[in-house]
Amino acid sequence: QVQLVQSGAEVKKPGASVKVSCKxxxxxxxxxxxxxxxxxxxxxxxxxxxxxxxxxxxxSAQKVQGRVTVTAEKSTGTAYMELRNLRTDDTAVYYCARxxxxxxxxxxxxxxxxxxxxxxxx
Amino acid sequence: DIVLTxxxxxxxxxxxxxxxxxxxxxxxxxxxxxxxxxxRPGQAPRLLIYGTSTRAAGIPDRFTGSGSxxxxxxxxxxxxxxxxxVYYCQQFGDGRWAFGQGTKVExx
Numbered sequence: 456q457v458q459l460v461q462s463g464a465e466v467k468k469p470g471a472s473v474k475v476s477c478k479x480x481x482x483x484x485x486x487x488x489x490x491x492x493x494x495x496x497x498x499x500x501x502x503x504x505x506x507x508x509x510x511x512x513x514x515s516a517q518k519v520q521g522r523v524t525v526t527a528e529k530s531t532g533t534a535y536m537e538l539r540n541l542r543t544d545d546t547a548v549y550y551c552a553r554x555x556x557x558x559x560x561x562x563x564x565x566x567x568x569x570x571x572x573x574x575x576x577x
Numbered sequence: 578d579i580v581l582t583x584x585x586x587x588x589x590x591x592x593x594x595x596x597x598x599x600x601x602x603x604x605x606x607x608x609x610x611x612x613x614x615x616x617r618p619g620q621a622p623r624l625l626i627y628g629t630s631t632r633a634a635g636i637p638d639r640f641t642g643s644g645s646x647x648x649x650x651x652x653x654x655x656x657x658x659x660x661x662x663v664y665y666c667q668q669f670g671d672g673r674w675a676f677g678q679g680t681k682v683e684x685x
Contacts, residue, residue, distance in 0.1 A: 490674070492622075500614075500622065500665050500676040514672050517578060550621055561609040561628025562669040567621035 457481040459551055459568035466574045467541050474537040475571045477551030484532040485509040488554030490564060491525060491536045493547040501547070505554060506534060541575045548572050579603055579668055583677035589685040596653040598680045600666035605646050610669035613642055613651045616679075617662045625664075626651065656682070 462476040477489065490505035504515035508527045515523045519538065527534040534551055548570040556562050580603040590596055600611070608629040614622040624633040626642035629649060639654045653660055661684050666677040 492676075499663075499679040500616070500667075502667070502674045502676055505674065514674075516673060516675075552621075557628070557631075559609060559628060561631060563612045563624050563627030563633065564614075564622075564667070565624050565633060567623075570621060 457553065457566045459553065459566055461549075461551055461568040461571045464572040464574070466576065469541055469543060469575055469577055471541050471575075472537060472539040473541060473573050474535055475549050475551075475573070477534045477536075477568050479532045479534070479553070482553075484527075485529055488556075489525075489527060489534040490552050490554050491523075492550045492552060492564075493545075494550070494570075495544070495547040498547075503549070504536065508534070538573075541573075543575050543577075546573065546575045578673045579606060579671045579675055581666055581668055581675055581677035583664075583666060583680045585680060586678070587681045587683060589683050590656055591685045592656050592658055594656050596651075596656055596660070596682055598651040598653075598664055598682075600644075600649040600651070600677050602647045602649070602668060604671075606649075606668045606670045608645055611642075611644070611649050612667045612669070613640075614665045614667065615660075615662055616665065622665065653682075 458480045460478045485508040491503040504525045506513045506525045524537045552564045552567040584599045611629045613626040616622045630642045641652045
């Protein structure tokens with residue numbers, strides 16, 4: 456069965472960096488994309504970025520552009536999201552999730568990791 | 578970037594009633610690029626609808642998606658007790674993706 460297992464919770468100080476991992480299993484890794492979505496406490500979902508694991512192309516949200524790097528290792532089936540120069544408003548649960556596209560070109564996000572809480576506090 | 582605005586913010590209905598949730602885009606979105614998710618407290622989101630109107634695997638037929646251009650709708654025909662949670666739309670167009678701010682469906 457499809458599983459996305461994320462690394463554990465992190466506590467960081469403002470200005471530091473964090474790197475969250477997402478280990479995929481149960482499917483062919485580069486047949487699907489991977490996206491990162493965050494959710495601040497009590498708030499809605501915020502798209503952060505995604506990677507096409509087949510060709511390595513990435514895109515990120517304007518709010519974090521320049522501070523975020525999304526990568527993927529085909530050899531291990533693991534994706535990473537690194538966020539630099541952390542701010543207190545980066546405090547959130549970060550989810551990795553699988554992106555699919557069907558024969559008609561429709562996109563969706565169908566499997567999600569368990570989430571990783573990143574707390575930024577001085 | 579395309580911004581999605583969901584309305585209403587909160588919808589108060591009774592079990593068995595029909596729920597109509599709106600998602601409006603700041604510019605046109607291809608029907609292939611619009612999805613809906615359900616999120617229960619403390620859980621990751623669950624995909625309900627993709628490609629505007631295609632139900633994801635295992636989603637009951639009381640959930641229906643429709644729309645085009647800038648206006649999209651999620652309809653829940655007969656609310657069950659487990660449907661009283663939060664719903665989000667997402668667009669995949671324009672390179673940068675985005676979610677709406679969510680609609681909470683609560684018991685009246």
